[in-house]
Amino acid sequence: MKLLLLTFLMTATIGECFCQDLQDLKEYQSDIGFNTNFVFNGIFNSGGNGSPFDLMLKKQKTANSAFRFGTSVYVNNSNDLNYYQQGYSKYIMCDLSISIGKEFQKQINKRWIFYYGVDFAPFISFTQTEYYAQANLEYYVQSLNSKNTYGLNFIPFLGIRLNINERLYVATQTNLFLSFNRKDITQKSIDSGNSSPGNYIYYSNKKNFYEGTVNITPASGIFFFYRF
Numbered sequence: 305m306k307l308l309l310l311t312f313l314m315t316a317t318i319g320e321c322f323c324q325d326l327q328d329l330k331e332y333q334s335d336i337g338f339n340t341n342f343v344f345n346g347i348f349n350s351g352g353n354g355s356p357f358d359l360m361l362k363k364q365k366t367a368n369s370a371f372r373f374g375t376s377v378y379v380n381n382s383n384d385l386n387y388y389q390q391g392y393s394k395y396i397m398c399d400l401s402i403s404i405g406k407e408f409q410k411q412i413n414k415r416w417i418f419y420y421g422v423d424f425a426p427f428i429s430f431t432q433t434e435y436y437a438q439a440n441l442e443y444y445v446q447s448l449n450s451k452n453t454y455g456l457n458f459i460p461f462l463g464i465r466l467n468i469n470e471r472l473y474v475a476t477q478t479n480l481f482l483s484f485n486r487k488d489i490t491q492k493s494i495d496s497g498n499s500s501p502g503n504y505i506y507y508s509n510k511k512n513f514y515e516g517t518v519n520i521t522p523a524s525g526i527f528f529f530y531r532f
Contacts, residue, residue: 332471335362335370337529356399360527362407372423374403391437391446401427401457417465419475425457427485444504447493455485471531481519488512 339358356378362370378399385392405423412418432450436443463477488510495507 332531333364335364335529335531336360337362337475337527339525339527341525355525358525358527360529362529368409368411370407370409372403372405372407372421374405374423374425376401376403376425376427391435391443393436394434395432397429397431399427399429401425403457403459405459415467417467417473418463419465419477420462421460423457423459423461425459427453427455427457429453445492445506448490449492450490452488453485455483458482465529473529473531475527475529476523476525477527479521479524481517481521483517483519484514485517486512486514 337360339355339360341355342357356376358374358376360372360374362372364370376399378397380395380397382395383392384395403423403425405421407419407421409417409419430450430452432448434448435446437446438444459482460480461477463475465473465475467473489512491509492506495505498505
């Protein structure tokens with residue numbers, strides 16, 4: 305969070321030095337931009353799991369409103385050896401979301417614009433972890449956990465943007481996520497009472513349920529936009 309605020313303040317300071325008086329918002333019909341979080345996390349948090357890649361297209365309809373179309377993609381695939389190197393785990397996570405919404409803009413001055421609105425975003429997520437153990441110089445699946453989630457996010461947002469010049473601007477926003485989703489969970493492990501090396505029998509447990517969640521993400525990234 306501190307890095308995010310520092311980056312935005314630095315961008316705002318540089319923008320104040322180079323900003324120009326701008327034409328009316330409706331002069332350009334389209335904006336395309338991406339969230340810079342995945343770049344900064346890759347540079348400053350090289351040991352972390354990274355961030356989704358977020359891309360957004362806006363279509364300016366009037367002088368103070370626009371339609372928004374976005375997508376968010378995240379993939380994490382990794383293997384980890386345990387301390388004794390007698391086994392390892394495989395982990396994969398995939399998230400995909402698309403969004404459509406409406407944005408309303410209030411121009412404070414030629415450089416700063418306050419905006420707000422709401423997005424609707426269906427999403428799907430897949431997570432799976434496999435644990436492998438070693439026996440007789442071979443590795444076998446000791447257990448497996450997987451989770452499929454799919455649902456819909458309702459996302460009211462508030463944001464502010466700084467115009468660098470008539471075509472470039474940066475923006476950051478706070479989101480309120482109201483989510484309704486279904487989870488399908490599968491757990492699979494060796495039935496130790498009926499298994500023997502080379503003849504493993506697995507016990508499987510499946511369940512599904514619905515849930516609703518509420519989450520706030522303050523200053524959720526810095527978007528860099530180009531107008532055309």
